[in-house]
Amino acid sequence: MQHFRLSFLITVLCLSTAFWWGGMIGVFIAIILGVLEVSLSFDNAVVNASVLKRMNARWQHYFLTWGILIAVFGMRLVFPVLIVSIATNIDFVGVAQMALENPATYSQHLNNVHVQISAFGGMFLLMVFFSFMLNDAKELHWLGRIEERVSALGKLKAIEVILALGLLLIMQKWLPPEIRLDALVAGISGLILFVIVDSSAALFEDEEQGELASGMVKKAGLMSFVYLEVLDASFSFDGVIGAFAITQDVIIIMLGLAIGAMFVRSLTVYLVNKGTLDDYVFLEHGAHYAIGVLASIMLVSMRYHISEVVTGLVGAILIALSVFSSIRYNKAEKQDLKRRR
Incomplete structure (x- = not known):
């Protein structure tokens, strides 16, 4: 429980504020939003853990302190206001007052930029999925031969970018003409941001250590922190918009999503400290497949509405299957070890 102590403290503070702001109804809605956020972001926690476990203690601490402030206030409150401000040409303060009053x-303004948000977040998450699936150095394959052959395609240079851009261009024919340009620009922006964040470690290479120095900076430094925050933002986009289907009170939305975001952070650290990813070897696979599904849903949602329930349910099923496969794999490995003895 020590991993979730701070989360429970934040929950009490947020629910107390929700009661002061909106009474028992406010508390009830905040709880619903918190549970929804956790259910939709469990795969985010797993992927975060796969990155966080390679970061040093200093950056792990930053992830839990500054990171949670950025996640709650930045990505779930300030960033949506900024998006509406840019889209409507209304100053930031004016949009903030609009959100409250x-x-x-x-x-409505936030829904009007749904296409850009979905294209940006969908393409970023799609690149996360492709980068994992098309990693030819990956030794363990959840889907066996099929996944192994797909991973082998990673030997082709920039194959992830080619596939993502190709998909985005194909989608232009499927989207209504009036939103094609917005989707194209936003999608390419999400792809570019991923490439920048993912490859910025090359800037830190030196002649003696080369890739080793680069990898250490990427895994334990600033760029990993930035990567995690952008990943969190991509997950939070639909959650923020979907929250307005439950309530239009931005304070309650922020409080509810803050509770969920804090528990996702604590869950991430728990997975790292308990070595869960090592014990359940296919859990990371399941999380990335869930991210692939989420990316697809975000892209499809540019034209068709898809309930958040579908997203959460598919993600939960994939995570559960990956845990089940991991248990079976571990049992098979133990039996194999006994036979050798």
Whole structure:
């Protein structure tokens, strides 16, 4: 329970604020939003853990302190206001006042930029999925021969970018003409951001240590922190928009999503400290497949509405299957070891 102590403290503070702001109804809605956020972001926690376990204690601490402030106030409160401000040419303060005083109008403006948000977040998450699937150095394959052959394609240079851009261009024919340009620009922006964050470690290479120095900076430094925050932002986009289907009170939305974001952070650290990814060897696979599904849903949602329930349910099923496969794999390995003895 020590890993979740701070999360429970934040929950009490947020629910107390929700009660002060909106009474028992506010508390009830905040709890619903918190549970929804956790259910939709469990795969995010697993992927975060796979990165966080390679970071040093200093950056892990930053992830839990500054990272949670950025996640709650930055990505779930300030960033949506900034997006609406840019889209409507209304100054930031004006949009913030709109969110507090006229949440229905603010919600409508936020829905109006749904295409750009979905294209940006969908392409970023798609690159996360492709980078894992097309990693030819990956030795363990959840889907056996099929996944092994797909991973072998990673030997082709920039294959992830080629596939992602190709998919985005194909989608142009499927989207209504009036949103094609917005989707294209936002999608390419998400792809570019991923490439920048993922490859920025090359800037830190030196002649003596080369890739080793680069890898250490990427895994234990600033760029890993940035990568995790952008990944969290990509997960939070749909959650923020979907929250308006439950309530239009931005304060309650922020409090509810803050509870969920804090538990996702604590869950990430728990997975790292308990070595869960080592014990359940296919858990990371399941999380990345869930991310692939989420990316696909975000891209499809540019034209068709898809309930968050579907996203959460598919993600939960994939995570559960990966845990089950991991248990079977561990048992098979133990039996094999006994036979050798």
